[in-house]
Amino acid sequence: MAEFKSGFVSLIGRPSAGKSTLINYICGYKVSIVSAHPQTTRFLVRGIYTNDETQIVFIDTPGVHNFNSNLNRGLSNLAVRNIDEADLVLYVVDLTRKFGAEEQTIIDSLAESKHNVIVVFNKSDAAENDTGIMREVLTRLNNGESSVPYIAVSSKHGKNMKDLVKLITGHLPEGPMYYPDDYVTDQTIPFRISEVVREKIFRNTGDEVPHSTYIEVDKLNVTDAKITASATVFTETESQKGILVGKGGSKIKKIGMQSREELADIFERPVNLFLNVKVNPNWRKNDQLLKKMFQIE
Numbered sequence: 001m002a003e004f005k006s007g008f009v010s011l012i013g014r015p016s017a018g019k020s021t022l023i024n025y026i027c028g029y030k031v032s033i034v035s036a037h038p039q040t041t042r043f044l045v046r047g048i049y050t051n052d053e054t055q056i057v058f059i060d061t062p063g064v065h066n067f068n069s070n071l072n073r074g075l076s077n078l079a080v081r082n083i084d085e086a087d088l089v090l091y092v093v094d095l096t097r098k099f100g101a102e103e104q105t106i107i108d109s110l111a112e113s114k115h116n117v118i119v120v121f122n123k124s125d126a127a128e129n130d131t132g133i134m135r136e137v138l139t140r141l142n143n144g145e146s147s148v149p150y151i152a153v154s155s156k157h158g159k160n161m162k163d164l165v166k167l168i169t170g171h172l173p174e175g176p177m178y179y180p181d182d183y184v185t186d187q188t189i190p191f192r193i194s195e196v197v198r199e200k201i202f203r204n205t206g207d208e209v210p211h212s213t214y215i216e217v218d219k220l221n222v223t224d225a226k227i228t229a230s231a232t233v234f235t236e237t238e239s240q241k242g243i244l245v246g247k248g249g250s251k252i253k254k255i256g257m258q259s260r261e262e263l264a265d266i267f268e269r270p271v272n273l274f275l276n277v278k279v280n281p282n283w284r285k286n287d288q289l290l291k292k293m294f295q296i297e
């Protein structure tokens with residue numbers, strides 16, 4: 001019998017390439033939040049896929065782009081640092097976009113890392129016109145040397161995902177089961193709560209608000225029968241707080257309601273969730289907080 005394969009697989013790609021969507025599809029569960037707004041993923045998220053012959057531990061990373069703020073730098077370092085810790089890197093490319101500076105940045109860091117790489121050309125369902133990005137990426141990555149494995153998929157519709165799992169398995173080393181076979185993620189309960197709330201903020205507010213917030217779970221009580229939690233959503237300004245709270249508290253109520261519904265589904269028990277909104281100006285410039293958030297030593 002073939003030996004069991006396992007390993008850590010980091011996804012890298014520009015914002016909105018579909019990294020989180022891909023992980024969710026393969027893991028069969030929403031482990032990472034997805035949104036049409038770029039820069040949705042802010043933390044490392046592990047999604048776990050197990051079958052008879054392999055265990056793949058996917059590590060989702062924030063989209064790589066060209067940065068100036070501390071927050072963006074934190075996100076970028078997180079993504080790049082992850083390449084080094086992985087057995088394999090999936091470089092996710094959006095087929096509907098043209099080749100740009102962000103792709104070149106990623107190709108340069110991959111060239112330095114000497115890692116096993118598979119290129120995943122995503123959104124094949126939406127790529128009616130050839131933007132030339134596939135040819136461009138492959139030419140630059142190969143650079144006259146050995147050819148990098150690649151595959152075209154649609155993460156949204158699940159096209160070629162079985163072949164992608166096979167391709168990944170073929171590039172993993174022999175190894176142990178890192179997690180029990182029924183685990184789809186190793187996220188803690190407070191982390192999952194704050195991620196679900198963050199996704200509902202993305203869904204219910206305009207572009208500026210979700211990027212300007214962070215969430216802290218202040219109280220948590222977990223029993224087999226139910227979960228009770230309270231969390232604070234911090235915004236940067238009073239006006240963002242106003243948008244988030246809404247008229248007579250209507251928006252934050254809606255965000256709370258949608259969050260409770262999804263969390264009850266995830267944890268398979270009722271979830272009582274209380275949300276507060278507070279202003280913490282300049283949090284994105286607060287190095288202590290950012291270090292804590294991104295677990296930078």
Ligand SMILES: Nc1nc2c(ncn2[C@@H]2O[C@H](COP(=O)(O)OP(=O)(O)OP(=O)(O)O)[C@@H](O)[C@H]2O)c(=O)[nH]1
Nearest residue numbers: 015016017018019020021035039040041063155156
């Ligand atoms: N048509 C199409 N849309 C897709 C596909 N995969 C992802 N999307 C959409 O692309 C958008 C971004 O998807 P995400 O999975 O959040 O992208 P991401 O790479 O994780 O983005 P960041 O976390 O911001 O770096 C969402 O609106 C998805 O629904 C696909 O295969 N086809």
Ligand SMILES: [Mg+2]
Nearest residue numbers: 019020040041
């Ligand atoms: Mg993401």
